[in-house]
Amino acid sequence: MAEAVISVSGLRKSYGDFEAVGGLDLEVGTGEIFAFLGPNGAGKTTTVEILEGYRRRSGGEVSVLGEDPQRAPRSWRERIGIVLQQCRMPPQLTVRETIEQYAGYFRESRPVEETIALVGLEPKAGDRVGRLSGGQQRRLDVAVALIGDPELLFLDEPTTGFDPTARRQAWKVISNLRELGKTIFLTTHYMEEAQYLADRAAIIVSGEVIAEGSPAELGRSTGADTEVRFRLPDGVTTAELPTGFAAAETDNGFVALRTGEPVRALNELTGWALERGVDLSSIEVGRPSLEDIYLELTGRGAEGSG
């Protein structure tokens, strides 16, 4: 990993008797897109707000761009960009005016038109913010966070409430930022999003990191390699399936087998199907998605802490 932009060790935050974050460790390297995942109430927002300098911690060490966010000087804010979970810009200003306003807050800022283009809002540059769609307003949020040309960008649930098209557009914007060499700390509920964008991800449950690594590494950590999945054909019972599949889990009429030997399993299955003249048109072969891993890990985490 490249030089650490964010380095956290033993971070704790308590609200009265409640410990929201209990001994959290994190490292984020330069130029990484780092996804921070976890269920509601896991301590995600608390952690992010400590990194952003909005909240004070109860204990532990935090360094963001070489400064302690709690004591960082104003110049530190020139180097970070923040997209809050919720922020409604004044509807009366145009897209361009809004960005120009924020540009004025920084000693050095990116060119306004170029930043508008980066988030794909050129056709809307002269429109009032109040007339933008939800997805466009979110892209404006990103543009505003980028205008100071930050080294590190915090994106807190940037695509919540988006339709699939808007989500794809937002992902494209975030991928563009990778090209610019920005380090991105992404908080999200959408595992698909983390899978698509993240170089590395950490899953947090009850204030602790329970898994960390690239999406592929996280996949290996669960021990499940490849999943073969198909709809149980009509008139066939699980007992008739070839060895291995007979004992596989069924869910809503689907048989799903996780195996470390997908080629052998498929060979057996397809051989069996040809012999029996059974239609397996719904067959899918895939690696478990980050969502599967997330559900497995957070389920386990919840059991462990309960």
Add this chain to the structure above:
Amino acid sequence: MSGPALALHQFRYDQKVFWRNPAAVFFTVLLPVVFLFIFATIFGSDEIEELGGIETTTYYVPAIITLAVVSATAQSLAISLTVARESGILKRGRGTPLPSWVFIAGRVGNAVVLSVLGLVVVATIGRLVYDVDIPWDRLPAVLVTLTVGAASFCCIGIALTAIIPSEDAAPAITNAVLLPLYFLSGVFIPETEIPGGVLEFADLFPIRHFFEAFFAAWNPMTTGAGFEWDQLAVVAGWGLAALLVAVRTFRWTPRGS
């Protein structure tokens, strides 16, 4: 940019936001004018004997100026800062290098400009339509009253945000505080029509004192420069107390989070 340059930058955008918000323009700029026309029409050119026989319109011009200034400062600041807080704009601003005071300064600058505008518009209409003389010889007293009043009512507006939980509640709460005081303080109804006990109660609050200071300047019976230091001291005291409350209670993050 330096602090003052940043404040000017912020003020320019606050002005744009304000003038493009029809509801804000109506309530802050036009409504006082509408009130002036309504009260002047209803009460015509009656004379108020108890006040030395001055015309009712001579009474209403400083009364509506009081309303215009309070509305441009206390009311509009309380509402616009609550909206900025709840929409996450204040929090977002804290995440940039912009010093926090600049944000407040921009809004206060907006309130001051609108106060001056309110005073000029109401005084001018009073002169042109109702023949109420502008007290040019007492202009210093008018300006001092405006300065003390605008500053104090800005602080009161900022302090009020502490008791406003949401954007929706902002107009309701500010009106619930201010409207009764306009009535009790002789802004809507000439003070000669209000029982003495009620006026004593209204004297506990700053609006009546602020009005009395403007009224002294517009009242042709006034002798001298028209400075009402006692009245202004009460207004400034309220302003100072509000400032202390504001410094301790002002929130930059939405109430929801």
